[in-house]
Amino acid sequence: MINVVLLGVVYILMGMGFAFILNLLGIFNLAHGAIFVSAAYGCYLLVVKLGLPGFVAFPLTVLAAAAFGVVVERFLFRPMKADFNRTIMVCIALSTILVTTFNRFLGTRALSIPPFIPGTTGLGPYKVDTDRILAFGIGVVILVAIIVFVDHSRWGARMQAVTQNSEGAALQGIRFGQIAAIACAVGFGLAAIGGVFMGSLYNLTPFIGDITLIKVLMLVILAGLGSFNGIFYVGALLGVLYGALPAVLNGAVVDALASVLVLSLLVIRPRGFFGHE
């Protein structure tokens, strides 16, 4: 049960990060999966090679990813002026460099970040890893914080303005560069959180990036572009689909089922469940 919920939380975190960049910068961030993997590997290195405790390594990784997001936005995304073809080239170059680096120095075998808190906790009749409960707690707190940030802060209002009409927002004195930098920092930071969760609770290989990118796309397509709230509901749905159904059905069947769902939705309602123009 906690697996289901946790998987949902990871997908929602990733999807939010992706949606931030897509909605605000108009960039189809194909490097999102690579950022996710890099953060997991970064955290692994900090914990295993440097021996830092998880409580230090985790925020450090996330902050580093956010800072990296600002750098990438300033030096890679901004000069491209949201030209679709050029941003795709840049994203692929970025993800190639990251993935090659990790393959080269850590190999392609499966690794795992050691748990922050070992042991299990009794939860009613079930025994659950304390780590997972903690991860779930952190994930939910961060999601709530993001929602509050978007809905109730000055910067959130500016972001929404840019999403709705970027030229109008610019006329009102909102600096697009600042908004874009924040969006990238938040987007990459969220990907990093998702990556660390995935790396510590499941396996860590260079291939999880691509698989997760597909899941995130699925989520964003289903939720609809321009929608933040939709990502919650659909993320929960996908968590159930991928966390619970493989116990009953073959994994490939679940994958096919989800794929058919997404494809038919795309065809019937291209804007997604919660999308709007």
Added chain:
Amino acid sequence: MSIVGALIVILALLPLGISGTYYMHVLILAFVYVVISSSWRVVSISGQFNIAIGAFMGIGAYAAAIPNVWLGWPPWVTIPLGAVAAAILGAVLAFPFARLRTIYYAMGTLFLGYVIINLITAGGKTTGMSTGLGGVEPLFSNRAHYYYLALGLMIVSMLCLYRFEFSRIGVRMKAVSQSHEVAASVGIGERRNRILAVAFGSFFAGLMGAVYCHYQGVASPSSYGLAATLWIIMYVLVGGINSYWGPTIGVGILLVIPEFFFRDLRGDLPYVTAAILLIIAFTMPEGIVGLLKLLRARVFARRRTKEEVSVDAP
């Protein structure tokens, strides 16, 4: 045109002077990818950023490999079968997607490619699951024969794609891409032209996928996944998406040059290709061809001003 003729002659004579099968292998690979990336560009002139071309290559490969391995059909039957299967499936699958535009189309087709590969992998013993289907019958025993086959197919395919792009149909597709509403107002149906473009592009992707699978002796799903598709698109973007010769130049820059001159780097080779991508993205928005056009325009402009000056002078 004379440059193209000279290039074909050089490529045709190359096996006589080339040493080592590795370089020949790279060139065969390059011929295959020139056709596939050019066919992707033909799809893109109708305004469709299709991220499923690798999957259509895979359909061609499996449609050739499965009858060959399990039914013993000869390669001369299975290769055209692969091409036709890819074209038909392309048309059928393009039908629902013709409703989607711009980034929705890109995301949808990315997903479509993933689903196709998943379905192929889920095929059990027939498709060999994720390890791929081995034991596909080779066409020749001599690699040079493959070289000439790939070269010949490339020339024929490129001629077809050229005819297609600069025909009436190609012009219609460009019209649909620029404004589907205006195109519709003069009687150019959007859906029909877009489906036609996908079917036509998939035919050549399937053809080369089938040939390549007979050459390698194996059809494995990992060669047709997202990564493969994205590299095909990179060839086009590096060369220049707005030009017919863009994909060819892109394959030369991004595939042939790294494999020929930076082969010793082995695991570090992706760094070279990534560096090329970044350089192109930063300095040449229209790809290599865009840069060449710019240079030519500058040279011509300078000549013209000189002529004008000499005319004005008494």
